[in-house]
Structures are given as structure tokens and as C-alpha cells.
Amino acid sequence: MLEKKIIEVRKRVSQWKKDGLSIGLVPTMGALHEGHLSLIKKSVETCDKTIVSIFVNPIQFGPSEDLEKYPKTIDADLELCKNAGVDLVFSPSPSEMYGEGHILSNDFLTYVVPPYFYTDKLCAKSRIGHFDGVCTVVMKLFNIVQPDYAVFGQKDAQQLIVIKKMVKDLDIPIEIISCPIVRDKNGLALSSRNQYLSEDGKKYSLALNKILVNIKACYKKGITDTKSLVETALVFLNNHHELEYLEFVDKNTLENKTVADGDTLVLIAVRVDNVRLIDNCFII
Numbered sequence: 701m702l703e704k705k706i707i708e709v710r711k712r713v714s715q716w717k718k719d720g721l722s723i724g725l726v727p728t729m730g731a732l733h734e735g736h737l738s739l740i741k742k743s744v745e746t747c748d749k750t751i752v753s754i755f756v757n758p759i760q761f762g763p764s765e766d767l768e769k770y771p772k773t774i775d776a777d778l779e780l781c782k783n784a785g786v787d788l789v790f791s792p793s794p795s796e797m798y799g800e801g802h803i804l805s806n807d808f809l810t811y812v813v814p815p816y817f818y819t820d821k822l823c824a825k826s827r828i829g830h831f832d833g834v835c836t837v838v839m840k841l842f843n844i845v846q847p848d849y850a851v852f853g854q855k856d857a858q859q860l861i862v863i864k865k866m867v868k869d870l871d872i873p874i875e876i877i878s879c880p881i882v883r884d885k886n887g888l889a890l891s892s893r894n895q896y897l898s899e900d901g902k903k904y905s906l907a908l909n910k911i912l913v914n915i916k917a918c919y920k921k922g923i924t925d926t927k928s929l930v931e932t933a934l935v936f937l938n939n940h941h942e943l944e945y946l947e948f949v950d951k952n953t954l955e956n957k958t959v960a961d962g963d964t965l966v967l968i969a970v971r972v973d974n975v976r977l978i979d980n981c982f983i984i
């Protein structure tokens with residue numbers, strides 16, 4: 701079930717390919733929850749074989765981010781994967797992926813850099829180089845696993861758009877499947893980082909979804925000016941919230957919108973008691 705070595709994954713995959721089986725890849729950083737499981741379920745339904753990768757990718761974290769403390773629950777993750785019908789979990793070490801002295805050495809130097817237009821905004825503004833790290837690891841996983849399908853969550857909407865663009869621009873022969881955001885009963889989008897929230901933090905974090913729901917309602921009533929829509933959000937925020945962004949973009953191109961329309965994607969990032977949370981919704 702668990703493989704840590706690229707060479708072993710390649711052996712398994714090449715046998716499956718010889719047998720004419722389709723392969724789905726679900727890339728994750730572990731600490732799996734129902735959101736991840738929805739992606740896994742989609743892959744298991746769609747493909748003959750499903751590979752889940754669990755890799756906390758160091759090159760997508762900034763120096764002041766939570767790489768060291770990112771939650772690791774590999775035993776529970778393996779159990780969940782087994783019960784969900786996963787065929788293989790690929791969980792390499794950083795040195796397996798990037799060589800012994802990665803980042804600071806010559807072992808690993810080649811990055812996939814997505815277009816600036818997609819990375820001069822939203823999460824990339826506060827996470828410099830984040831999407832270079834994401835595209836690079838995803839490209840490596842694609843090359844190692846060579847899946848027919850790869851499944852990603854709408855939860856990381858900017859990531860999904862960037863990856864779709866990479867696949868299109870570089871003619872990568874993989875179909876990208878996206879899955880809707882899974883939320884808890886109170887509307888909070890599930891995230892491995894929710895574990896960092898205190899009980900009060902969990903309450904304050906509900907503001908993100910409330911803001912999105914309210915924006916959708918306002919749009920339905922006819923308010924389309926995005927400045928006015930941003931203002932409607934302010935009533936949900938207090939001094940426990942640090943709003944990083946609330947933006948309106950085209951759902952395919954990430955182009956900014958001053959007037960919302962049916963193609964608008966609304967994205968929000970807020971720090972709640974210093975835990976960074978993101979959420980988004982299609983305006984209709």
C-alpha cells in the first residue's frame with residue numbers, strides 16, 4: 701500500500717499500464733479529511749487504479765510559513781486510504797523528490813514557473829513563489845505516476861486554475877478533474893490547517909463562508925458592483941480577523957472583475973487568530 705521510492709511506483713504503474721488499466725492521481729499533503737476523501741472517491745469511481753500522494757512539499761512553503769509544524773498523521777491517512785479503495789499511497793521523502801541537499805544545492809534546479817498573470821494576485825501575493833513550488837511538484841508527480849486523470853479540489857481555486865493552465869500550455873496528456881468544496885456542518889471549508897484553530901477561532905472562522913453566502917445573496921438581489929459587494933463583508937469581520945483579500949475574478953482566467961457577472965469567482969483569505977484560511981465560491 702505505502703511506497704516511498706519513485707522507482708517502485710514506476711514499476712507498479714508500468715505493470716498497470718501494460719494491463720490496460722486507467723490510473724487516477726490524487727495529490728495531497730496528508731492529514732487527510734473528508735475533503736480529500738471526496739477527491740479519492742471521485743478517482744476510485746473514475747479510474748481502475750488510484751494513487752494518492754502524501755507529500756508536504758517544502759518548495760511551496762515560504763520561510764515564515766508552517767512547513768515544520770504542518771500536521772502529519774500518516775498511520776490514520778493510510779487507514780483512510782485503504783478503506784476508500786486506494787491502490788497505492790506514494791509518500792516520498794523530500795530527498796527522494798529533490799535530492800539530498802535540495803533547494804540549497806545543485807541537486808535540484810529546474811522549476812515549472814506558471815505565468816505571472818496568474819501569480820501576481822490572490823494567495824501568491826503573500827506566498828511568494830508558492831505556485832512555482834506547486835507546479836513543480838505536481839509536474840514531478842505527473843511524470844512519476846503518469847496518470848490518466850488527476851483530481852484536485854475547488855477549495856484551492858487559484859491552484860486549480862494554475863494547474864489547468866499548465867496542463868493546457870504544456871500539452872500534458874492528463875485530464876484534470878475538479879471536486880467541490882467539502883464543508884463541516886457549520887459551513888467551514890475543511891482544511892488540514894483547521895486543527896490549528898482554537899474553539900473561539902473555529903467560531904470566528906465561520907465568517908469566511910458567511911461572507912461568501914451573503915455576497916451570493918446580494919448578487920442575486922442585483923448588486924453587481926464589486927466594491928459594494930466587498931463592503932457587505934465588513935459586518936462579518938472583527939478584530940479577530942485579518943482580511944488578506946476578498947476578490948472577484950473570472951472563474952477561468954483569474955482576470956479581475958469590477959462588475960460581477962455569471963462567470964465570477966469570489967475568493968477570500970483571512971487570518972483568524974493568526975491561522976491563514978482560504979475559501980471561495982462561484983457567484984452563481
Ligand code: AMP
Pocket residue numbers: 727728729730734735736738739851852853854855856879880881882883889890891892
Ligand atoms: P492539501 O492536502 O491541502 O494540499 O490538499 C490536497 C487536495 O485536496 C487539493 O486538491 C485540495 O484542493 C483538496 N482539498 C483540500 N480541502 C478540501 C475541501 N475541503 N474540499 C474539497 N477539496 C479539498
